[in-house]
Amino acid sequence: MKTLVLKVDAGNPDPEVLKRAGDAIRRGGLVGFPTETVYGLAADAFNKDAVKRVFEVKGRPADNPLPVQVASQDEVIRLVAEIPEVAERLMKAFFPGPLTLVLKASGAVSEIVTAGTGKVGIRMPDHPVALGLIRSAGTPIVAPSANMSGEPPPTTSQEVLAYLDGKIEILLDAGPTKLRLASTVVDVTETPPRILREGSITREVLRAIFVKQGEDMNR
Numbered sequence: 001m002k003t004l005v006l007k008v009d010a011g012n013p014d015p016e017v018l019k020r021a022g023d024a025i026r027r028g029g030l031v032g033f034p035t036e037t038v039y040g041l042a043a044d045a046f047n048k049d050a051v052k053r054v055f056e057v058k059g060r061p062a063d064n065p066l067p068v069q070v071a072s073q074d075e076v077i078r079l080v081a082e083i084p085e086v087a088e089r090l091m092k093a094f095f096p097g098p099l100t101l102v103l104k105a106s107g108a109v110s111e112i113v114t115a116g117t118g119k120v121g122i123r124m125p126d127h128p129v130a131l132g133l134i135r136s137a138g139t140p141i142v143a144p145s146a147n148m149s150g151e152p153p154p155t156t157s158q159e160v161l162a163y164l165d166g167k168i169e170i171l172l173d174a175g176p177t178k179l180r181l182a183s184t185v186v187d188v189t190e191t192p193p194r195i196l197r198e199g200s201i202t203r204e205v206l207r208a209i210f211v212k213q214g215e216d217m218n219r
Contacts, residue, residue, distance in 0.1 A: 010174040013129045022136025029169035032146040032160045035125040036178045038153040040143040057167040060149040066142040067121040071134035087188045096126035098200035102187040129174045155180045
């Protein structure tokens with residue numbers, strides 16, 4: 001298989017290009033795509049065979065859950081068992097943006113995605129291409145970084161090809177990513193919430209939101 005590289009304008013992506021990539025996802029294909037943080041690897045979050053392929057092409061351990069990206073907060077409801085007040089507060093502040101929230105997964109989310117943890121990480125990217133791709137696919141997508149497991153996440157299409165050329169159907173090339181740093185991950189199933197990975201949103205920025213409410217966060 002040869003990976004098809006499609007150039008796309010980062011700020012004003014061609015709907016026909018997005019449709020082509022979205023069609024590939026609906027057919028069970030894998031698509032590399034840009035976000036504001038790093039390049040991600042997209043597959044239909046509800047297609048178990050496609051999700052398994054993501055693990056295979058990345059060499060990702062099966063016990064490492066896959067994050068899911070959505071194009072609207074309405075899509076979150078289908079994916080989670082509950083949305084605690086703290087999650088609503090963080091979504092209001094940082095969706096769309098470089099924040100992944102770990103919540104209790106609903107029964108609609110496969111254990112392959114959650115790796116049996118019962119939790120799912122959800123993010124709404126702040127990038128026209130990423131949001132357009134999700135809308136064109138018509139489904140939430142699993143979206144880990146488009147690299148081999150254990151390697152640095154790619155911030156350019158060239159880096160994606162170095163990892164995954166010939167292993168994925170389509171790569172959307174919108175140039176270098178803006179932030180060049182992975183999203184911050186916060187587990188809101190715990191009280192107080194716990195930062196699992198500090199990324200583009202710093203601990204200090206997150207803590208400021210909770211201090212205003214007379215709360216705190218686990219380190």
